[in-house]
Amino acid sequence: MRMRDGLLKMFGLCLLAGVLVAGIMFPVAGGIGVLSNQASDTVENMSAGLADDPPPLVTTVTDRDGNPIATLYDQYRIPTGPEEISDAIKWALISVEDRRFYEHHGVDWKGTIRAAVSNSSGGDTQGASTLTQQYVKNYLINVTYRGDELGQQRAQEATIARKLKEARIAIQLETKLSKDQILAGYLNIVEFSREIFGVGAAARAYFDTTADELTVAQAALLAGMANNPPAYDPWNNPERATQRRNFVLDKMVENRKVSRTDAERIKTEPLGVVPDGPNKPPANCVGAGPEHGFFCQYAEDYLLDQGMTKDELYTGGFTVKTTMDPRANQLAKASAEEQVAKTQDNVANTLSLITPGKQRHEVVALAANRDYGPDAAAGQTEFALPSAISNVTGAGSSYKMFTAAAAVERGVVGIYDTVQSPGSYVSRIFSGSPPPCPYVAPYTRGYCVSNASEGYSGTMSLQTALQTSPNTAFVILEEQVGMGAVIEMASKLGLRKTMAGNVATGAAPEPGSQSQEIRSSQAQYFGPNQRSPGKGSFTLGVSPTSGLELANVAATLMSGGVWCPPTPIASVTDRSGRPVPVEEQPCEQAVPEGLANTMAIGLSKDDLPGGTAAAAAAGVGWKRPMIGKTGTTQNNGSAAFIGATPQLAGAAMVFRPDLPNGGLVDGGPGNVVAVDGDSGNMFGGKTPARTWFGAVSKILDGAPALPLPPADPRYERAN
Incomplete structure (x- = not known):
């Protein structure tokens, strides 16, 4: 039995010797004998990738002034060049992992044969990989097969074929890079546990320092971790980490890189890592904090919508410069929070602000009373409240501006013309109103509508109707102009x-859905079709709405009718500082400039006495020319205010984000609560208008009070 074991060991050693000879011959003989030409090409490509392809890096998101607000990453890594890494970590790593690093050419054949003989003869198991080979393996695990569990397993399997391929790549790599470049490459690739990759990030996360400032004690800890990061985690396993650090110190003494006296002294010292876990930034927009997180999230969503993948964004090492004005965003957040407490159950108060323009509509602020973050108990949320279609109960009478604009454009009425505003009205436009609303056609009930309050005269100018907001006037206009034009x-x-989203949820229509309401977009649901002239309730803003898009409506009107996508991106540059183009939708002349300017004049009275936002405007001493429109939904469950000056456009909305059915009670700033049933008293002129005026009055403080554009006579009077 012993003789057979001995023969098997001898056979194994002979086989290993043949493999090693083939490996040694590789630089001369290329792929002859052991691997095919295709495999040789793979080795060549792999070594070229190690030499030229950078690893995943952190993407930095900044405000418009270039100040960082967040980091996005899959691997936390701070790239460092050879000259930016202290000698202490270099020699600690070499001493414990590869003492002959500067002597071999990628593979330590002497060490490999010694380890093979020792392991085959039953002695202690010994490793033989050089730092160059470890660089190859870690590159495969952390870069090439990142996220590919099977690939990572193949890169670590204990087979002669895998070790030979690794050795061949290491040999080629040493013909392309200097020793210092290989050492730095390894130190930039290797993981130090907890998604911390590379010595630059490890120095910051573990010791709050930089790689070039690492001490011998710090270097010994990090060098020891590279062998098995989870096992030597200093927070989870401080005793094992200390033992490993001390082992590295002993190896440094053997390698004459530190004196025995200094090593023994360091062994008595604590590990010295930062308390309570590593010091690293959050890996997503949570890092932007409770104030700027919503803006960061919109910037991320915007880039993904434009075609960038999340993997690209989180590994590309980009610098994403946003259009966010930090002062405006802070003031918007403060105003939203002043009106509604951040921890108030089931009440969200949002504000979106955009700069008008004919070339771009840059978003400058996205805020909410709630903080951005993962802790719901603290009033936090990661749902994009200001930018998403998050208000599912609607923006109320702010939608009346669409009816007015369609009627003015079609020549049905001018802004100074008289419109009818009876106390109640039965419209021929179907709404599905329950009895006792009468039939207006066979099998079709009309839409019964009344004004929210009494006291309206039976007639008034369209401008006054926009200022005071009678419901009946705009339902009558819908009939006259047609629902298709309004939509x-x-x-x-x-x-x-x-409008492209689903009427019930704001989501895309579900293919194959049986319910018309679920499968239709909002445009289809409210617009005319073969069975109906449309649904007149649209002008009362009963459908899900994006606060950011509502703000962009105001920006379009203040830009002479030019629509541009609301963009949060000022520029994107890659890891080398080169510009990265972002393909955005082009701006377009959505409506004639004269119509937009005339509508601005038509909407210019809401802040004046008699207007629905007059009290909120007076509360901040507002004196600037502006456009404005309030809106309130059924049961006072949500409300909105849309407003703009020539410099700044925006929309504020208050709504129930969690349980939409019910009302909101406004007891004054900071005292807004959700209530059951129809006992709410919320209106667009209350919380939303106060939020808008409270922020915009401060943001524009010191800026000139610019006039509104003049009306176009063609739209002042019909025909």
């Missing part, structure tokens, strides 16, 4: 995703 106007002015 089209809402989309043209800015409600693009809102």
